[in-house]
Amino acid sequence: MKLVTLTSGVGVVTPKDLNYLPEILEWVAATQLTGLKVTVEGDGVTCDIDANGLNAFRGLADNGQVTNGSRIQLTNGLISNKVVTLEFTNSAVQAPDVYANSEETPTKRGMVPSYFQYLKQKAFGGQPSEYDNFGAIAFPSIAAADYLNVEFADGTIQKFERQELTFRLQETQNEVNTPIYILDNISPGVTRSIKSVSFYPVADQTVYIMRVIPAGPVPVT
Numbered sequence: 001m002k003l004v005t006l007t008s009g010v011g012v013v014t015p016k017d018l019n020y021l022p023e024i025l026e027w028v029a030a031t032q033l034t035g036l037k038v039t040v041e042g043d044g045v046t047c048d049i050d051a052n053g054l055n056a057f058r059g060l061a062d063n064g065q066v067t068n069g070s071r072i073q074l075t076n077g078l079i080s081n082k083v084v085t086l087e088f089t090n091s092a093v094q095a096p097d098v099y100a101n102s103e104e105t106p107t108k109r110g111m112v113p114s115y116f117q118y119l120k121q122k123a124f125g126g127q128p129s130e131y132d133n134f135g136a137i138a139f140p141s142i143a144a145a146d147y148l149n150v151e152f153a154d155g156t157i158q159k160f161e162r163q164e165l166t167f168r169l170q171e172t173q174n175e176v177n178t179p180i181y182i183l184d185n186i187s188p189g190v191t192r193s194i195k196s197v198s199f200y201p202v203a204d205q206t207v208y209i210m211r212v213i214p215a216g217p218v219p220v221t
Contacts (some may be wrong), residue, residue, distance in 0.1 A: 003100040006033075006090050015115070016129075018084040019097035021046075021115075022100035025072045025086075029096040035089030038074060040082050040115075044218035047118040048075065051091065053208040056138035057118065060210070061187045076114045078102035079215055108214075113215040118208065125203040132196040135186035135212045139165070140179045141205040149198040150183065 006014045010036070021040060027033075032055055038047035040220070049057075059072035060116035065071075074087075088098060106113040116135070123129040131137055139146075139162075148160040165181040185194045199207065 001100060003098045004086075004088070005097050006088050008093050008095045010092060012090045014090065016088070016098075018086065019080075021075055021079040021080065021082050021084050023073060023077055023102035024074050024100065025074060026069065026099045026101070027029050027096045028066060028069045029091070029094055030068050031092040031094060032070070033088055033096075034091040036072065036118075037087040037088070037089075038108055039085045039087075040218070043082075043115075045214060046115040046218055047072075049118045049120055049208060051121055051198075052140045052206065053118060053138065055098070055104040056180060056182060056208050057136065059173050060136055060182070061173050061184065062175070064174050072118075072162060073116050075102075075106070075116060075215075076111050076212070077104050077106035077109055079106070079113050089193060090175045096130070098103055104194055109154065115214050117213050117218060118132050118210050121207050121209060122205045123199055123201050123205050125205075129199045129201070129207065130196065131199065131207070131209065134194075134209050136210040137183050137185070137197060138208040138210075139181045139199065139205075140208065142179075142181050143202055146199070146201045148183075148200070151195045151197070153193055153195050155195075186210075 004016045032051045034051045036047055039045050059065045144161050149157055150160050151157045166176045169182055170176045172184045
């Protein structure tokens, strides 16, 4: 269903209050939004990412993609009886419609109600950054000289160059071209196959992390 039409203008924030948290948000925008923030009263912020993060995750695990479309999963199903504020930051003179849909509740799917939490973290040049317990991790600013050491669940450690991220990603989603550099650790067939990642950047940059956490107070790190 259509949830809201964003107010046109660069940097203009359109808020939307709900008494539930939908599973998925979708929109079409020629210029990607510059921010999406999701706050659940009493639990905290479940999403706070910018255009780079939205572009990185907008096609995660999708077999196809609408032109200029973004599809961001917020939960593992409809979570009712929550006081939710969505904040969309526009990026241009455009007024995209935002849609929300939820096919089932987590309970009907036999799952614990969970948030898809989206974070951004600073990675410092010249020193490794360590990451684990993630559903997906994106490196939109990774340089040709940067690399990752990926430890898989069975203990195997593999060095990944930048281009190899796109080759691996093509197994689970349609959009794989620059700058979609993601390690998908949640799609069927790869679920939790990665134990940890060590990232070795030459220069400072921002890394974007998606993780699945039980609904309730949201950890900040």
